Amino acid sequence: MTDKPVKKPGRMKLRNVRLSYPHLDKPHGFAGDQDRAAYSANFITQPSDEEFDANRAAIKKAVAEAMREKWGSNPPKIKRDRRFYTTLEEDDDDNFEPGSILVRARSKARPVLVSNQRDENGKWIRIEDEEEIRKVFYAGCRVNATVTVWCLDHPEYGRRISCALDAVQFRAHDKRLGGSVVVDPDDVFDEDDVPEVEVADDDFDDDGDDVI
DSSP states (O other): OOOOOOOOTTEEEEEEEEEEEEEEEEEEEETTEEEEEEEEEEEEEOTTSTTHHHHHHHHHHHHHHHHHHHHTTSOOOOOGGGBSEEEOOTTTOTTSOTTOEEEEEEESSOOEEEEEEEOTTSOEEEOOOHHHHHHHSOTTOEEEEEEEEEEEEETTTEEEEEEEEEEEEEEEOOOOOSSOOSOOHHHHOOOSOOOOOOOOTTSSOSSSOSOO
């Protein structure tokens, strides 16, 4: 029997979330500062979503694991503007309900991108062509995402809780967002780099929850 891969502390799966600010086809950065260019995306889960409670619990657990791994049993308090997630208030964005949770994730390496269809060998079909990536992963569509929470204590940027982008799976179509929402990841991330996280082939499993 094949052993299952050991779960990395801080890794979590977000199910049936809306995609916003997708920069998944190629690294995106500030003009004139391409050294910090990265793949990035926002993921939003809303209180009316069936998966909201599970997604919120996954975020809380991943944050606790990452902080415990970095700082042990007595972690410091991290300011709200130094966290990868935020709760949307009533006036933040008309596209989403108050109380929705927005998760920001980025990575230097392109995340694994897959469709909701399998190939003849039973593997999720990967999407690698840049034009196809832009077509499939549009702002507003529903996706599943695997991300890894990690903490840093940077001499210049201070203590942060960040989120590495591991894999994204197209789940279903939804209303396209006419504009980007709330927070551009490139406006809020200051750290120079993020860890490259290995994603297992079975990251999106067969439990029936990943795709509809």
